[in-house]
Amino acid sequence: MLVVFSFTTGEFVIAGILPDVAADLAVSIPATGLLVTAYALGMIVGGPVVTVVTARLGRKPLIVGLITVSIIGNLGSAVAPNYGVLLVSRFIAGLVVATFFAVAITIAVSMASENKQASTVAKLTLGMNLGMILGTPIGTFIGQNVNWRATFVAVVACSVVALLLVLPSVPAHPSTVTGSxxxxxxxxxxxxxxxxxxxxxxxxxxxxxxxxxxxxxxxxxxxxxxxxxxxxxxxxxxxxxxxxxxxxxxxxxxxxxxxxxxxxxxxxxxxxxxxxxxxxxxxxxxxxxxxxxxxxxxxxxxxxxxxxxxxxxxxxxxxxxxxxxxxxxxxxxxxxxxxxxxxxxxxxxxxxxxxxxxxxxxxxxxxxxxxxxxxxxx
Structure with missing residues (x-):
């Protein structure tokens, strides 16, 4: 749930700091808006592609790897020297989200009792809710009162904490793929x-x-x-x-x-x-x-x-x-x-x-x- 919270905050918070990003990198607001599109495109492309490419990996190493890629994408966003690097960083951050969400749901549901599967999914998606109603305004506040790069540093810090919780608590499930x-x-x-x-x-x-x-x-x-x-x-x-x-x-x-x-x-x-x-x-x-x-x-x-x-x-x-x-x-x-x-x-x-x-x-x-x-x- 905390990982989903971090991912959701990273996705939506850009809307609150667009003017700051545009002013700092000397680009137009419409061009800065493409940062949202880049993240979404990363999710659209990454969903099927990353999932197929990583299908044979053990579930825990995969989860850890996906979170790490997201951390790299958000860290790249925080230190991006120009608009082009920031655009690529947002795409990379979005690339792993759909696969993470899918793997996290399958692991959580496999651990739930038969009549609690949907409510287990709801616990994971609560992170999405909290990212929208808490993470995004908090990230916007940080961006407006410190600077927009600090917002992405905060997202990275949250993801690191989540990763430290994942390491001891997520079971080491093998891949479920046995054939092609x-x-x-x-x-x-x-x-x-x-x-x-x-x-x-x-x-x-x-x-x-x-x-x-x-x-x-x-x-x-x-x-x-x-x-x-x-x-x-x-x-x-x-x-x-x-x-x-x-x-x-x-x-x-x-x-x-x-x-x-x-x-x-x-x-x-x-x-x-x-x-x-x-x-x-x-x-x-x-x-x-x-x-x-x-x-x-x-x-x-x-x-x-x-x-x-x-x-x-x-x-x-x-x-x-x-x-x-x-x-x-x-x-x-x-x-x-x-x-x-x-x-x-x-x-x-x-x-x-x-x-x-x-x-x-x-x-x-x-x-x-x-x-x-x-x-x-x-």
Whole structure:
């Protein structure tokens, strides 16, 4: 969880220190924004590639190696003499994230009891929540009051502490790959695996589109002051923590029915916000609810991928993480197109709801498929 916290902070904190980085390295804000893209591209590329290349390594040495690469990437970011080195360093830091997340989940789930797998995933993803609501603002504060390089030094320090905890506590599991590494790619030919990965990408793209533009939605649509946005983001983050654990508990009880129900609730709330987002009290309340629902679906989606890809769970979860990053990249592009098309900022909520309904359709189809296969086996 602490490693995930460090990785998440390292990913999102750049947004808070962009002006400082731009001023120090004498580059434009748009160019500095590509640092976020470089990290995301590292995750998208690294998910499948790093996982396949390292598939035969023992799980503990692999975990240690992945954390070490991240430390090197963030340390390179802290001492980067120019923009080019910083861009490469951000790519390197992102390169190992999806594989680490996949290996960490498979190790943790293998140690959990059968009815506690999704809640175990939720404990790991809590690090993501805390990275967003605590790590990012703390890192931004350090960057603004010391300098932006100190922010990355702090991320490195946190990762080193996490690594020291990993060394004595993570069991030395061998690699689960016994045949051809490339042969593991056959797992993606299975319809259920394809549906599980599509569920993650499509099911999240609606809420990610909304979250990408949440600051202007709160100020320009709901009428909050700019100073209220950090507070409301904390409210969103508090909802995320609650939703993360509730989603894990629900998924342990009934995986696909709970995912379908949560996606339906998320689509409903987004649609409701399309109507009432101009009422500040309701907008504030629904900000908490959005955070809760956005993260309630995460443990179940990860567990679903592992359940359907039992022959190659680590590779499947890594590709799943990459698909989420691709969905996030698409969300930013789509939201911008919606706004510039004349539909207006307000319509982002409706677009998010429609996209979430597409994810719900995949969940319902998967649930029906499961029930049909269960009846066929009787």
């Amino acid at each position: 590494v490339l042969g593991e790619m056959r797992v993606f030919a299975h319809r259920d695996v394809q549906l599980a990965i599509a569920l993650t990408a499509v099911g999240n793209v609606g809420i990610v589109t909304v979250f990408t533009f949440i600051a202007p939605l709160l100020t320009d649509v709901s009428g909050f002051s700019a100073g209220a946005v950090p507070v409301l983001l904390l409210v969103y983050g508090a909802g995320a923590v609650v939703g993360n654990f509730v989603g894990g508990w629900l998924s342990d009880k009934a995986l696909m029915p709970s995912l379908a129900g949560l996606l339906a609730a998320l689509a409903g709330i987004l649609t409701l916000l399309w109507f009432v987002s101009g009422i500040q009290v309701l907008a504030a309340i629904f900000t908490f609810v959005l955070g809760a629902l956005a993260f309630a679906i995460v443990p179940g989606m990860q567990t679903r991928v592992m359940a359907t890809a039992s022959a190659a769970p680590t590779l499947a979860v890594a590709v799943n993480a990459s698909s989420f990053q691709a969905a996030a990249a698409f969300a930013g592009w789509l939201g911008g197109r919606v706004i510039t098309s004349g539909q207006g900022l307000h319509s982002i909520y409706l677009v998010g709801a429609i996209l979430t309904l597409a994810g719900l359709a995949i969940a319902v189809y998967s649930l029906r498929r499961d029930r049909h296969m269960s009846l066929s086996s009787l």
